[in-house]
Amino acid sequence: MRTGESICSFSKGHPHAELPGALQDWRGQRVLKNFHKETDMKVIALNSSPRGEGISKTGVLLDALAAGMREAGAEVETIHLRQKKINNCMGCFTCWTKSPGVCIHKDDMTRELFPKWLEADIAVYATPLYHFTVNASMKAFIERTLPVLEPFLLRVDGKTFHPLRQNLNPPRSVVLSVAGFPEPSVFDQLSLYVNSLFGKGLLAEIYRPGAEMLTLPELAKTKKDILEATVQAGREIVQSGSICARGMERITQPIGGDFDSFSAMSNLFWKSCIQEGLTPREFHQRNLIPRPDSIETFMMVMLRGFKPECAAQTKAVIQFTFSGEVEGSCHFRIDNGRIEAKLGALANADLIVESPFGTWMDVTTGKSGGKWLYMRRKYKASGDMSLLPRIRELFGRAD
Ligand SMILES: Cc1cc2nc3c(=O)[nH]c(=O)nc-3n(C[C@H](O)[C@H](O)[C@H](O)COP(=O)(O)O)c2cc1C
Numbered sequence: 001m002r003t004g005e006s007i008c009s010f011s012k013g014h015p016h017a018e019l020p021g022a023l024q025d026w027r028g029q030r031v032l033k034n035f036h037k038e039t040d041m042k043v044i045a046l047n048s049s050p051r052g053e054g055i056s057k058t059g060v061l062l063d064a065l066a067a068g069m070r071e072a073g074a075e076v077e078t079i080h081l082r083q084k085k086i087n088n089c090m091g092c093f094t095c096w097t098k099s100p101g102v103c104i105h106k107d108d109m110t111r112e113l114f115p116k117w118l119e120a121d122i123a124v125y126a127t128p129l130y131h132f133t134v135n136a137s138m139k140a141f142i143e144r145t146l147p148v149l150e151p152f153l154l155r156v157d158g159k160t161f162h163p164l165r166q167n168l169n170p171p172r173s174v175v176l177s178v179a180g181f182p183e184p185s186v187f188d189q190l191s192l193y194v195n196s197l198f199g200k201g202l203l204a205e206i207y208r209p210g211a212e213m214l215t216l217p218e219l220a221k222t223k224k225d226i227l228e229a230t231v232q233a234g235r236e237i238v239q240s241g242s243i244c245a246r247g248m249e250r251i252t253q254p255i256g257g258d259f260d261s262f263s264a265m266s267n268l269f270w271k272s273c274i275q276e277g278l279t280p281r282e283f284h285q286r287n288l289i290p291r292p293d294s295i296e297t298f299m300m301v302m303l304r305g306f307k308p309e310c311a312a313q314t315k316a317v318i319q320f321t322f323s324g325e326v327e328g329s330c331h332f333r334i335d336n337g338r339i340e341a342k343l344g345a346l347a348n349a350d351l352i353v354e355s356p357f358g359t360w361m362d363v364t365t366g367k368s369g370g371k372w373l374y375m376r377r378k379y380k381a382s383g384d385m386s387l388l389p390r391i392r393e394l395f396g397r398a399d
Contacts (some may be wrong), residue, residue, distance in 0.1 A: 031209070040313055041074040041238055044120035046137035048081040048127045055281060057178040057211035062126040064174060064227045068234020069122075077116065077321065081137040082219045084108040088140055095147035101165050102147060111145045117145065120171040124202065125194070129179035132189040142197070145170065173198040174237060178211035182262050204243050206233060206394065210255050210262065215284070220303055222255050261300060265290070268297050272365075289396075295328050299341040301364060305396035308337040316393070317385055319349035326357035334394065351387040355379030 047065050049056040066076045086109045094104040103110050117123055120372050127138040134142070148170050149162040164170070175194045179186045187207040194202060208214075214223045229250035233243040243251075272290040275282050289305070292298035298320070309335050319331040329345040353360065362368040372393065373379060381388050 001123045006383065030359070041122065042120045043069050043074045043076040043122045043124060043238075045076055045078040045115050046081060046125040046126060046138070046141060047078060047370050048125075048135050048141070050082050050135075050137070051128075056128070057208070057214060058126050058128050058176070058362060059215070060227070060291040061176055061178060061206065061208055061211075061230050063122065064230035065124065065126075065174075065234040065237075068231035068236075069238050070234075071231070072235040072238035074238045076216075079113065079116075081141060084113060086113070086137065086140045086144060089167060090145060091141040093151065096149075096151040100147075100150075103144060105144070109141065113141065114144065114147070117169060118148070118170060118319050120207060122174060124174045124176060126176040129177050129186065129190060132186065133193055134190065134291055144379065170201075171204045172241075174204045174206070175202065176206040176207045178242060180210070180212050182210035182213070182255070182259060183268070184209050187223075203241050204233070205238055206230065206248075206251055213255050213268075214264070217306070219255055222253065225336065226251055242351065264297055265300055265304075268293065268301075291361055295330050295343060297363065298361070299330050299343075301330075302332060302395050303341055307394060307396065310321055310341070310393050311339070312337045314390075316350040316384065317346060317348070318391065319352045321345060321352060322357040322360065323354070324356040324358060349383060351381065351383040353381050353388070353391075 002381065041227045043066070047058055047062050049058040051059070053059055062078065068080055069076050087105045087107050091105070092104055095102055103114070111251070125134070125138060125142075130136070133139075148164050148165055148168045152163060153160055154163055155161075162350040173194070175190070177187060177190055177197075186205065186209055187205075189209070191205055194205065198398055208226065213219060214226070229247050233247050236243050236247065268290040269280070269283070271293065272288065273280055275291065276283065276288065278286070278288075290297075290301060292301050312335070313337060314334050317331055317333050319329060321329040328343070330341060331344050331346050331349055333340045333342070355363075356379070359368075359373060363370040363373060371389070374381065374388070
């Protein structure tokens with residue numbers, strides 16, 4: 001997290017956070033709300049994701065944060081910006097001249113959001129990362145808070161800013177964002193931006209890279225830990241105005257293993273969407289399986305589909321030897337609920353499936369039935385044949 005002076009010093013006194021000296025100079029004459037307990041605290045939680053509930057990762061994290069804030073006694077109102085009409089700032093400066101503090105637009109921002117934002121003690125700006133920064137709806141909201149400032153130019157420590165209008169008192173800020181890319185540095189530009197914008201009024205930044213991966217079933221435990229840490233972060237923000245270092249570590253913990261497997265699975269998913277002519281949402285809704293394009297991605301897809309609970313009593317090695325567009329072998333060692341995947345053939349595999357690669361990928365993705373293709377001799381199997389029909393049970397779709 002970086003710190004910097006704000007162009008506008010958006011901040012309201014937090015019950016447990018002292019106003020820094022530079023802000024006190026400007027805000028010394030203000031009447032700051034004096035909280036006696038956290039139950040007095042009002043939070044406005046702004047979600048700018050255009051995606052609806054159940055898909056938006058911004059929403060998933062924001063819901064967890066808001067739950068924690070409520071648990072700590074705050075009154076939290078979540079507002080979905082996608083449901084609101086917020087016109088773009090026209091740069092007319094009417095709010096600085098003819099109607100000081102009042103925007104010329106007559107829309108949801110003027111009528112509802114700006115007054116609620118001013119009333120709040122904390123504003124949570126929750127945005128998906130778009131092109132390394134806040135998305136357009138969030139930017140429109142932020143630009144439309146211009147009436148809170150006065151036009152005059154002031155300079156402190158070599159930095160120019162506009163002072164806050166005397167009778168308007170904006171909330172302190174928490175920024176929450178999610179991104180598709182897995183590395184934490186993807187938020188560097190956003191962090192720089194919000195630190196410049198909110199300055200010392202910025203209480204916390206919560207950034208979750210690789211957020212799209214959180215829907216993967218094998219990451220359910222990691223997702224649970226991230227969300228529990230986010231609930232805790234909500235409590236801490238209300239109680240102390242910051243998030244502890246351990247909590248931030250849990251929220252930003254690495255997921256998806258190394259970059260190569262992260263990108264291989266991600267690219268496979270996108271290729272499959274393109275092949276099927278489906279959006280990611282439609283792909284998920286149809287419960288489809290990404291089509292492997294190499295032995296390595298086949299191993300990943302099989303590992304993702306593995307059901308340990310169905311393999312509790314199983315000890316076996318299942319091997320696949322492929323021909324045609326992709327050639328080579330791999331094997332899966334199942335040992336009482338545990339699984340290990342390796343490239344190459346073994347002399348003592350319990351079941352060996354020999355198949356053209358494309359044929360078995362049809363089976364893996366559910367395009368063709370394994371039994372039907374076996375009866376038509378489209379692939380061969382040898383060894384313990386009782387394991388062949390169990391592939392579906394052990395690995396999901398592949399039967
Ligand atoms: C227009 C657009 C731009 C995006 N830009 C970035 C980006 O710069 N970096 C990144 O890691 N992800 C980027 N993403 C991916 C989103 O941040 C990611 O899918 C996020 O989980 C979406 O959040 P949501 O599910 O709450 O809408 C972009 C997505 C879109 C649609």
